[in-house]
Amino acid sequence: METVGELMISEIAGYISSLVPINVEDTKSELSSIITKYHVTKVEREEVHPDLHEKIILFLSSKKLEGLSPLTLEGYEMDLKIFADKVKKKTEDISAADIRVYLGAYNHLKMSTVGKKLSVLKSFFSWLTSEEIIQRDPSFKLKPPKTGKRLPKALTIEELEMLRESCETIRQRAFLEVLYATGCRLSEIHGLNRRDVNYQSMSRSVIGKGDKEREVYFSFKAMYHLNKYLKSRKDDNEALMVSERRPYGRLSKRGIQREIRVIAENAGIKSKVSPHVLRHTFATLTLNNGAELSAIQGLLGHEDPATTQIYAQLTEEKKREQHKKFLVQ
Secondary structure, eight states: OOOHHHHHHHHHHHHHHHHSOOOHHHHHHHHHHHHTTSOOOOOOTTSOOHHHHHHHHHHHHHHHHTTOOHHHHHHHHHHHHHHHHHHOOOGGGOOHHHHHHHHHTTTTSOHHHHHHHHHHHHHHHHHHHHTTSSSSOTTTTOOOOOOOOOOOOOOOHHHHHHHHHHOOSHHHHHHHHHHHHHOOOHHHHHTOBGGGOBTTTTEEEEEOGGGOEEEEEOOHHHHHHHHHHHHHOOOOOOBSSBOSSTTOOBOOHHHHHHHHHHHHHHHTOOSOOOHHHHHHHHHHHHHHTTOOHHHHHHHHTOSSHHHHHGGGSOOHHHHHHHHHHHOOO
């Protein structure tokens, strides 16, 4: 049985002989003397090409140095490993067709989700090209799928009050008020500690996306219920939100989501209510109450004004109010 090296020599010699007339046996002999200096292994079709695996590690290491959050890096790594498992090619051999076939297999997912997967691949191949690791970007001509623009889900004032009245514990009310008043992302709230809150200015600096710091603010209601909750606690954990039972560890992101979901179920609200919905509610109700869009952009920590712009679309109630107020009779 031929070894991997011998198979490779036969293939190379055969290819050369198809281009120019050669003595095949002499060429094989010469190639053998060269190959013996190297350790050769064959990449099976069923396994991920080591070259692609190496490039993924390089890319992730570079992005880590650029300051991408651990959560974003984790998402990149997961998507790229799935892609590598499906394609199983050397990086420079991957084509636009390979990417299309890969994304086409996700026809059961929302277009926005497929678009995110393409965005990760574009970032990966664009980086490889800019670093001159590969000569062409196979994702360059691929356009993101069109997605319908949807307004972020936000609660009405009535629904917000229903949530407040449905809180069964001091802890639940504190969580609800803090999430709504600050407009924070779940990850930002999860990382807060007791000592972080400035009680005099009723504010706190948080680290948002892209490792950027911004100031967020608590309402009088939020401060009142937060103080009540903190005074009721019998633990010495530094976390702002902790589990209900010993050893009172920092409450997980999933734990915070679960607490908000329980409040919504108690209120009888059928639509999904989450910390992200409360963030949308903060933005929408504050804008409808007259706040400037640029201020909301800063409070939410949006780098791109276009991200905040979607909140500027007025509710039907606000449209009706503006029509009545400004129509020249």
